[in-house]
Structures are given as structure tokens and as C-alpha cells.
Amino acid sequence: MSFEVIVFYLFAGLTLTSAFLVIVVRNPVHAALSLILCFFSSAGLWLLLEAEFLAIVLVLVYVGAVMVLFMFVVMMLDINLAEIRKGFLKYLALALVVVAPMILIIGTVASSSYFDMPRYSAAVKQVAGHNNTYEIGKELFTKYVWPFEIAAVILLVAIVAAIALTLRTTRQLKNPNVEQQLSVERDKRIRLVDMGAE
Amino acid sequence: MTIKDYFFELTSWLPLELSLTLWTTVKIMAICVPLMLSVAYLTFAERKIIGYIQARVGPNRVGPRGWLQPIADALKLLCKEIVIPTGANKLLFLTAPILALAPSLAAWAVIPFDSTLVLSDINAGLLYVLALTSLGVYGIIVAGWASNSKYAFLGSMRSAAQIVSYEIAMGFALVGVLIAAGSLNLGAIIRAQDSELGMFGWFWAPLFPVFIIYFISGVAETNRAPFDVSEGESEIVAGFHVEYAGMAFALFFLAEYANMILVSALTAVLFLGGWLSPVEWIPDGIHWLLIKISFFLFLFLWFRATFPRYRYDQIMRLGWKIFLPITIVWIVVISAMVVWKVPPWFANSAI
Structure with missing residues (x-):
């Protein structure tokens, strides 16, 4: 067994275990941390495929930014485990009805010929100095420039929409006005008074 | 002969992948140990420099002119x-x-x-x-x-x-x-x-x-x-x-x-x-x-x-x-x- 294979099984095992833990652990914070571990070990797998740009960006974007905000929200939750487990049996039948078609759909897609191993050639080994980032950049800005720009515009719209939805200017704000604070002059606050000795 | 050649000669009885991993570990140590020492003396420098900026002397009791202060701190925290x-x-x-x-x-x-x-x-x-x-x-x-x-x-x-x-x-x-x-x-x-x-x-x-x-x-x-x-x-x-x-x-x-x-x-x-x-x-x-x-x-x-x-x-x-x-x-x-x-x-x- 070569070193690469050992590393692959290490990361693959870690990815599967942590992905499984995301669903089964009771504490949401533990689940979020498992999800982080899952992303991280997937990044390790991508590194083995010599996709270093994608692997690092996965860590940077998902682990470094998205999951931090996730953790932020999850930690604020008031978790009462007894409360969560109470309705388990009551909703079990409904849950099974929802889950069964999902499993069916995923099973059909995953077992279709589209995912047959022979359809995919093994990743081509590149020479040591190969610049993966440069290749991706060139493809994105030449061949896929329109989808790329459209995705950018959609994201911009989403940002504007999210801000517009949460911005409430009618509510009385207690934010201090920093411009006003900075523009204060000494003469407006301090008055020096000459007093004779007593 | 460079250190690298000497190291590989010393570990030639090991499989190559293992000795490569060991060599990387040695290189990591060569970065981490000086880094940890710098951290220790950075805390000392911080206390000394801020001391002088505030017209104090800073730590000067442990060792000559206080130079062993970070070691003492580390020992204290360990215990x-x-x-x-x-x-x-x-x-x-x-x-x-x-x-x-x-x-x-x-x-x-x-x-x-x-x-x-x-x-x-x-x-x-x-x-x-x-x-x-x-x-x-x-x-x-x-x-x-x-x-x-x-x-x-x-x-x-x-x-x-x-x-x-x-x-x-x-x-x-x-x-x-x-x-x-x-x-x-x-x-x-x-x-x-x-x-x-x-x-x-x-x-x-x-x-x-x-x-x-x-x-x-x-x-x-x-x-x-x-x-x-x-x-x-x-x-x-x-x-x-x-x-x-x-x-x-x-x-x-x-x-x-x-x-x-x-x-x-x-x-x-x-x-x-x-x-x-x-x-x-x-x-x-x-x-x-x-x-x-x-x-x-x-x-x-x-x-x-x-x-x-x-x-x-x-x-x-x-x-x-x-x-x-x-x-x-x-x-x-x-x-x-x-x-x-x-x-x-x-x-x-x-x-």
C-alpha cells in the first residue's frame, strides 16, 4: 500500500465518519463542528486529486467563513434536548413518508449509468510545477466568462436583497453617529475660565 | 556533505517514505522550536519595551537582567x-x-x-x-x-x-x-x-x-x-x-x-x-x-x-x-x- 493510498483512506474515513456524526450527534454545536471536520477532510481528498486551488478555497470559504457564521447562530440557540426528543415517535411516520422518496431518488441517481466508474478517466498526473490556479483562472475568464459573470450578478442581487430585507430604518436606532462624534471641536465642549487666586 | 545527505545516510536502513517523513519532521522542528523560543522572548521583549515606554524597568529579577523570566513563566504555567x-x-x-x-x-x-x-x-x-x-x-x-x-x-x-x-x-x-x-x-x-x-x-x-x-x-x-x-x-x-x-x-x-x-x-x-x-x-x-x-x-x-x-x-x-x-x-x-x-x-x- 503506497503512502498516497493510506492518506486517501485516512481522509475518506474521516469524511464519512464526520458526515455521519453531523446527523447523529444530539448537540447542534457538535454537529456543526463535525461538518467543519467533514469539509476539512474533503479538502484533503481534493488535494490528493491535485486540485489544490479548490481544496484551499473550500477551507477558506466554507470552513473559514460560512461555518463561522453557522457556529455563531448555533451557539446562540437555547438547546433543550428533552424538548427536542419529545415528539420523536409522533412525527416518525410522517418523517418516513418524506424520507422514503428522497432515498429512492438519491438511489436512482447514484446507481444510474452516469456515475459508472468507467465513464471517468483517472485524474491525469501533472508535473511538479503545474499551476492549477492559473489553469482554473484561464478557463473561468475565457471559456466560462458568461456563466461566471451571471453568477456574480446573482450573488450581488442576493447580497442587496439580504441587506434590504434586514435593514429597518424606521425603528429607532441607538447607533451613535460616528461622523457627528468625530466632528466635535474642542471649543464646543470646553470653556476655559480665568479665575483670580482666592 | 550537506545535513540532508548526512541525515539520509543515517536513516538508510529505513524505507524511503519513512525517512522522507522523518526528514520533513526534522524541518518542521527546525521552524517550530525557534518560533516557540521567539514567542517566549517576545513576551519578555513586550514587558521590557512597554516597561521602558512607561518609564519603568520591567522584569529584572530572574536571571541576569531578567533574561530567564520567560523560562520561569513557562515553568510556572506547566506546574x-x-x-x-x-x-x-x-x-x-x-x-x-x-x-x-x-x-x-x-x-x-x-x-x-x-x-x-x-x-x-x-x-x-x-x-x-x-x-x-x-x-x-x-x-x-x-x-x-x-x-x-x-x-x-x-x-x-x-x-x-x-x-x-x-x-x-x-x-x-x-x-x-x-x-x-x-x-x-x-x-x-x-x-x-x-x-x-x-x-x-x-x-x-x-x-x-x-x-x-x-x-x-x-x-x-x-x-x-x-x-x-x-x-x-x-x-x-x-x-x-x-x-x-x-x-x-x-x-x-x-x-x-x-x-x-x-x-x-x-x-x-x-x-x-x-x-x-x-x-x-x-x-x-x-x-x-x-x-x-x-x-x-x-x-x-x-x-x-x-x-x-x-x-x-x-x-x-x-x-x-x-x-x-x-x-x-x-x-x-x-x-x-x-x-x-x-x-x-x-x-x-x-x-
Whole structure:
């Protein structure tokens, strides 16, 4: 067994275990941390495929930014485990009805010929100095420039929409006005008074 | 015979893959041990320098002129008991310090100390550093949550929001550097700064606003004064590590100082030409990088002795409303300079 294979099984095992833990652990914070571990070990797998740009960006974007905000929200939750487990049996039948078609759909897609191993050639080994980032950049800005720009515009719209939805200017704000604070002059606050000795 | 040949001769009875791994481990130790020693003496330097700035002497009892003080501190912290609060989540409480320290050590893998001296000369070096520095926040968040304490939680929330905000400005600042250098490899970035202009050809000159913003964001990222609201001892005792004692606390301390050195090293590499010499009569080399790092570390300590702590909303305002727009504008400016080959810096740029 070569070193690469050992590393692959290490990361693959870690990815599967942590992905499984995301669903089964009771504490949401533990689940979020498992999800982080899952992303991280997937990044390790991508590194083995010599996709270093994608692997690092996965860590940077998902682990470094998205999951931090996730953790932020999850930690604020008031978790009462007894409360969560109470309705388990009551909703079990409904849950099974929802889950069964999902499993069916995923099973059909995953077992279709589209995912047959022979359809995919093994990743081509590149020479040591190969610049993966440069290749991706060139493809994105030449061949896929329109989808790329459209995705950018959609994201911009989403940002504007999210801000517009949460911005409430009618509510009385207690934010201090920093411009006003900075523009204060000494003469407006301090008055020096000459007093004779007593 | 080089050390490398000698090492492989010594371990020739082992399988090649194992001895390669061992050799990498030796190289990692060669970075981590001096780093840990620098951290120890950085705390000493901090206390001495801030002492002199405040017209005191600083620590001077342990050893000659106080030089053994950091060793004594380390021994004290090692011998102390690690108290785990009753309501704490034990596993996460003990993992958090490791989560804080590991990224600040791992990021050193791609820092070039010399034109040949670098542990891992990868193409996406700059991205790697950015990704790893963004992981340090987990140690803080997890510590605050697992402590099950209000002060610790408040501190970690403040710190997380601050780090996430400043990371954006920092990321955009790095985009400026990579446009100017045309590469993500840190060694190539330094080589791109090597020109006949000497020290004025380094990236601090064409990227001056970005350079200032990067360093200030670095101070904010490391939670150092004047951005240390996550500790804020006058408001929330000691912030996220209020429940930690002994070696667990020491790991947070190590992480903070290792991060300070990392940010200084990155600023030196990205904007001040790393190992390049500013004068002709002294050759390039690792000594220049060390001098530049020391200069930025001194700035960290100077800031702490000089500035009062920022108010929280002002930190957010600075990050989002001032730094972010400036960096975005400067990305456009630097792109224009590169595309139109603006002299003196980009007269012979490749693009």
C-alpha cells in the first residue's frame, strides 16, 4: 500500500465518519463542528486529486467563513434536548413518508449509468510545477466568462436583497453617529475660565 | 556533505517514505522550536519595551537582567493545575487551545526565509496562508462556548465578528499583492519585488494604502491592542480564555504571539521584500527578513503601549466602511497600473 493510498483512506474515513456524526450527534454545536471536520477532510481528498486551488478555497470559504457564521447562530440557540426528543415517535411516520422518496431518488441517481466508474478517466498526473490556479483562472475568464459573470450578478442581487430585507430604518436606532462624534471641536465642549487666586 | 545527505545516510536502513517523513519532521522542528523560543522572548521583549515606554524597568529579577523570566513563566504555567469548570463541555474545552495554536504553526510551512530556505514551496502559498489564518478563529469560538461562562462567550462572539470582518479587508489587500506580483507563490512574490529601484521597488510603494490596511487588519486579526475587545479586561475580565488556567491558557498565549510573528513575517514578505536587502553593500539573506519581522513586532508592542482600546462599533466601522472601500478602489488602481505598465514599478510587467 503506497503512502498516497493510506492518506486517501485516512481522509475518506474521516469524511464519512464526520458526515455521519453531523446527523447523529444530539448537540447542534457538535454537529456543526463535525461538518467543519467533514469539509476539512474533503479538502484533503481534493488535494490528493491535485486540485489544490479548490481544496484551499473550500477551507477558506466554507470552513473559514460560512461555518463561522453557522457556529455563531448555533451557539446562540437555547438547546433543550428533552424538548427536542419529545415528539420523536409522533412525527416518525410522517418523517418516513418524506424520507422514503428522497432515498429512492438519491438511489436512482447514484446507481444510474452516469456515475459508472468507467465513464471517468483517472485524474491525469501533472508535473511538479503545474499551476492549477492559473489553469482554473484561464478557463473561468475565457471559456466560462458568461456563466461566471451571471453568477456574480446573482450573488450581488442576493447580497442587496439580504441587506434590504434586514435593514429597518424606521425603528429607532441607538447607533451613535460616528461622523457627528468625530466632528466635535474642542471649543464646543470646553470653556476655559480665568479665575483670580482666592 | 550537506545535513540532508548526512541525515539520509543515517536513516538508510529505513524505507524511503519513512525517512522522507522523518526528514520533513526534522524541518518542521527546525521552524517550530525557534518560533516557540521567539514567542517566549517576545513576551519578555513586550514587558521590557512597554516597561521602558512607561518609564519603568520591567522584569529584572530572574536571571541576569531578567533574561530567564520567560523560562520561569513557562515553568510556572506547566506546574499549574488545569481547572475545568463544572458546566464546561470537557472535550471541546480541552480541544479549543489546540485549535487555536495549530493553524498559527501550520501557516509557517510556506513562509520563505531565504531564496532557497522554505519548507513547502507551493503554488497557492498566499491562499494557503489566508485559509489557515481564517481557521484560528475556531479556537476562540469553541473556547468561549465550551467554557459555559457569560464573559467567555461574550469575548468569543466579539472576537469572531471582528476576525470575520477584518479577514475580508485582509483578503482584498492580498488580492492587490497578487495582481502586482502575478503569482500566489510567496517566493515568486518576493522575486517580483526585486528590481533596480531597491527598497522603493518593494510593494509597499505601489500598494501603500493596502500595506497600511493589511498591517492594521493583521493587528485586528490577532486580537491585539488597540483591537483587543475580545479580552477587554476592564469589561469582560479576560474574554474567551477567562476560564482557562495552566498549560491550556499558555497555549492560547502561544497562539496569540505566534500569530503576531506570523502577521509580521507576512507583512515583511508581501510588502517589504522579505529577504531582499535595502542597501547594496549588505547581501540579501534571512537576516533582513528577521530585521523586518522584528520591526513589525516592535510596532505591535508600541501600539499596545500607546493607543487606548477601540470601542466595538468603531472597530466594525473601520473595517467595513473605511478599509473595505479603500482596498477595493486600490485593486482597480493597481490593475490599471499593471495593465498600462505604469513606470517605475510595472514598466516591464508580463501582462
